[in-house]
Every structure is written in structure tokens, then in C-alpha cells.
Amino acid sequence: DTGVSQNPRHKITKRGQNVTFRCDPISEHNRLYWYRQTLGQGPEFLTYFQNEAQLEKSRLLSDRFSAERPKGSFSTLEIQRTEQGDSAMYLCASSFRGGEKLFFGSGTQLSVL
Amino acid sequence: GQQVMQIPQYQHVQEGEDFTTYCNSSTTLSNIQWYKQRPGGHPVFLIQLVKSGEVKKQKRLTFQFGEAKKNSSLHITATQTTDVGTYFCAGRGTSYDKVIFGPGTSLSVIP
16 A cells, blocks of 8 residues: 555646646545645545546536546546636545545645746 | 534643543534644544544543433643644544534643
């Protein structure tokens, strides 16, 4: 059990640029979640997958955000035309199946200048 | 949509004092989970409660799930400096639903 891995750990970008983050869940975990967390706040739900199927995307999420999980293994989260308000920690979590505990990665800290 | 609230937002206690954080959901939950996040770290799972009125203990930590399955609490007896961090409750509307986190309660322990 190697844990949930996220890359990169930090990303600094200029406003208007596109960024992509990667998450490698724990092997055999079929659920994968993306959250966003800002300082002093709880993890905010963005989207989640059951294997390769995206089950739900937060209604608060703009069309600039897209996530994929091809082949039901790793996942990518892309943010297009980044804005300063996108600056946050982006957390990925996985679980063996629905209803079970989440294992979080260390996150990707995004700073938009 | 489902909302999860927690109070208090912050709590400062003297080492050895007790601590309680309360969690409330706008909708009935199928289960509730508690996580702890240390400063600079990521959330780490503590426990899951499923049954109405369920009470579970982990050493000095006591977790409770309300009868109506809309609220929960975490109580820490005789806090230690190692208890410092933010405690989040997280709930699901159905067993296979997404997990919604509360805003957390940040605990500081003064030695």
C-alpha cells in the first residue's frame, strides 16, 4: 500500500495559463475524489469517480475545471485560464469502494499570480 | 444541497482540559466520518459511525452519532499537545454518495 500520490506538490502559474494535476490512487481503490481546500476551510467537494465514470461534478465548479480518470486508474484535474481565485490546495482521495473511509494524498498547492 | 456545519470554529484549551466539537447536517446522513488534519498535513481518517445513536471510543476520543442521524460530536478527554489540529466531520446522504466535509474545528492546546 503505497498511499495516494499527487503531482506536482507545488505549482506556480500566471493568470490565464492552464494547469494539470495528477493523482495516483491506492491500487484497487475504485473511488477517487477531488477536493479543494483554502486556508482555514474544510475540503470542498469538486468531483468524484467510480472507476472511470465521473459520478458527479460540483455545481459550484465552473466549466474551466475538468477531470478525467481514463481506465479507472490515475486521474487528472485540469484548470483552464486560471484565475487568482483558483489558488488553493487541491486534494485527491481514494477509497476501496463507496461508503468507506477516504485516504488522502498530500495535495497540490496551486498559486496563481 | 447537503450542507455540513461544525461548531466551534476554533477552540483553545489548556492541556488536560476536555474538548468537544459538534457537527450538524442539513439532511439525514447514511454515515458520518471524522478526520484529523495536522498543521501542514492532509486529512487523516479517524472513525466512521453508521447506526443511529452509535457511540464509539478510541482511547481518549469519544464519537457519537445522533438519533436522527443528522448530528454528531467528538469529545476528547484530557487533551494533550499531540491532539493539536483541525477536526472535520464528513457525511454522506446515501451509502455510495459523495462525501461532504464540514468547515472543521481547529484545536489549540496550551501546554
